[in-house]
Amino acid sequence: MRDFALAPPAAPPLTGGLADSVFGNAETHPGLPVVARRPDPGSPVWEPVTAAQLRDEVAGAAKGFVAAGIAPGHRVAIMARTRYEWTVLSHALWAVGAEVVPVHPASSRDQVEWILRDAGCVGVVVEDEQGIMTVGSVCAALPLLRHVWQIDDGALQRLMDQGTAVSPATVDSLRRIVGPDATAVIAYTSGTSGRPLGCALSHRALAAPCDVLLAGWGHTAAPPGEQPSVLAFLPFSHVYGLMIQGLCIRGRFLLGHEPDMSEAALASALRSFKPTYLYAVPSVYEKIYKTFLRTSQQAGRGTLFEKAAQVARDFAAAEERRRLGRGPGPGLDLRLQHALYERTVYRRLRAVLGGRVVRGTSGGSPLNRDLALFYEGIGVFVHDGYGLTETAGGITMQPLGREKSGTVGKALPGTEIRVADDGEILVRGPSVFQGYVGDEAATRAALRGGWLATGDLGRLDTEGYLTITGRKKDVIITSGGTSVAPAPLEQRLRMHPLVHQAVVVGDNRPCVGALITLDPQFVAHWRAALALPGDAPGREAREENALREEIARAVAAANSTVSRAESIRVFRILPEPFDVASGLLTPSMKLRRDAIVERYAAEIDAMYRARGRVPRRPVPDDAAWDDSDDVFR
Template identity: 75%
Template structure:
């Protein structure tokens, strides 16, 4: 058993609920810009809402909730994208002691029905007509459900009008009886198999990581003297998004909302909002990098960009060695090259993100070390962290000034981490949840002698830095008895510009294989590069070159593992893994069982073909891309 414990931070003892921080900010700094909202007439222009104005809106809505019959302990589901109303509504519910049940707006009828019934929700807030239809189809089996409110038809404004007769002192009285250990959120795990489980998170659970991060990391979120600004585009239906909201409102950070995460819309929002700090998942940072590369190649600057990327990585790696005491730092030539690329490349990349981003956080899954070095080299240090729904968000983070890329940092102060003999990560701390709603057996099974068993595999180094190696349940055991954690291989494959997704397979098979999907944007760019010659000749050359490029990507991933763990066969699939086909969870995690079932025939054919590959074929040259696998059809 390997353990690492952090001393608890010296922090103010929490006395009430999450809504108290908003009240205290409004009282202490009423004119502080708290939220930025878009003008309806011009989405490129943002107007600010002060702390006092936000508190007035929250109290007015809370009065309407009271007159509608909501009482402390009632559960209200919110099924909407990340938008301004989400923040006002959640704080109004917490102000009257109600509990928020987030639901992904893309959830199926069956998932919505299960969550509303399991949580015993008395009301649900939906965004649009599609949400009304989804909830309406389940209402017959929901005897506790009394209200369905639709945001796009002005439901919140109607609630405000209904609550005019309720004195504001009523809301204040209800807020004062909310205790830190009262339940604030019932967050349902996205679940790769079976029904999702509801994690009961208290006000203290949710506030703890926010306050710890603000105490130790807030000063990195903006240049000295500037108010930090964060554009929230992660779903508030996930605990990571809720944590970002909490950080902003507890820390006096300007919060903007972007409900549309399409590439074009998000890029425009970053340019107009101009955040100083980013909170995202690895997929977003991977996509941004690929967009930078694609743009450079389209403008004939691909070779320049690749040299600048390598310089950024080398500079960041040398700087890392210096701060960790294992090297002397960048040499003269490297510093000179870095300065040149700062003027010609790096500042233009930062400008594409609004021009003010000085740092970031990545969560949800580990960030690739090479990608972290690239961003650090262009002036955006990403503090990779680790957490899960059951821990109310973050439980580790990269310490400021001691970042070690390729890890998820060290345990937050007040949180303890252990790695069991089988490699499973165990956690204890103030952010660990109360348990699963209506499921005592699962709650009991989740703990080992008071420690939360995360189900994740990892290792701790001598300084307490944690590296995530995979999920315990995802470990593949080949027919030869070799255990393989797929996460690292999949992460390495996704870094390649052409590869969108990868799933490593091989349970009870003679070797490790992979199912791969291609990035549609980069594939279109790739096609554009093959514009000369006849169509048939062009297609043949393109197919051959693409085949070799994917082989090189797989070989690069194989270089990081042993021969027995390497990908020996692979197949490129014509369709992506996404939520619409049931192959991704709402939090963008792979549904491995569903993928294996959907592509069982392709997996069988992949291994049958591999049996005909000559024995001298090496693992650095993976073997399968059948002639029938024409991804351009």
């Protein structure tokens, strides 16, 4: 082993279950709004739900589950988008000692059948008629399944009505026997390769990172004296979303739900809800940045935005050097420029996010350092966190006053991180899972002497900051023996406004290649701004040539960060993006690399064959990237 980091002492241990927070909040702060919900989807009006009101709905639903025969240890799936009912029903199930099995509502029929059967679910809550039809089509293969509730058909109210004959004391008795080491959630992995595995997560595991973060960083989630507020839009079917819910309930943050992750719906919800803290994945932060850029260009202020963005990055980088003791901070000229753009640009950008966001967290995959510096420079410090399903969410955090962009921070108090000799990150701590459901072999392979082998690659610097470099199973080895981690190249490619997604390929190939999808909105804007003269056929051809050149520049920029042997030498633009429906993205928006390579095998073969037909000329090893290597057909 090498690069060992041991975090400071942990927060006080959990003594009960997750539902205790709902009941405890109602006892100590009964009138405090803890949830805000809208009367209608898309409404700009958010109605407060107090701690006492939330407790009453959770208790009522819990009584309904008891009336339906749900008992401690029973597993009930929730297959719905991020909405108010998810929070009520999950805590109601935890209150009676049941285990929640989150299922993404966009999961395929086969995925739903596998998860419900593998977990042994006795009940499932679906969102709508589509969910009813999906579950109905696999019921014959699920002999343990006895209950199906539909949220849009009034499931919450029906449960509360059915539970009226159950004594409140029954729920209290069941809740009080739930211990911190009882299983709370069976969370299935992303399934980027092979069948998803069910991770058994205890109440303690899910609460531990939330409590540590609240104790050490909770006061930074809002301006002094204000109640923190969080708009939850990431799926609760993923542990990142569950951690956000846990932070809000346990920390008495005001929690809002947005089930629609489309750009228009999210923008509207941010403006009306006005969160103080933002939780998202890198693709959301990238999309917001590109939207800033596109709207500025459409308004004729593109040059102003680009200058302001560069000043923001420079200012944040100088501030980072200062707080790390490596420099004096921004100079007078930079401070003056930053103050100017604060009045003319930055405050308007923050207004798009609701106007109250002070900080944010990015998770799920690494966040580009330049993007993190941009957000910090405009007044919204966004730090990159790290965690995985097997750790019930986050296990690192940026130390206050010593934040370092480009890293995921240091291990949370109570958690230990090591990096093995082969670069794999190993983790030990209270949030580590109990094991994979029904798969002892996989559990033994992941848990080695109390340490979780994460499958992620990374490095710890001399100060204990962790940097994620990729996944072990994603490393590409070319036919020449060069090992390439695809994530950094893909991350850099996505920073170009025209690029939506990128997948680096090259296993057993002579060089590294890339499959690229384009951002349709930015492409439309780019074409309109290009405004080439001439007849339609000729204009279209010139537009395509200009587009090829622009993507080639994006590839060259990505290549500037790696050696020549690791650089992208061929690429192909695909006509449509990867999505969950096509099976090319996981519900948590991660690439299914094996599926993508299989789906586009013909295009990949053609890409490399075309490269072989391009006339070559000898070049020295240290030469710059050569445009003759481009393949765009």
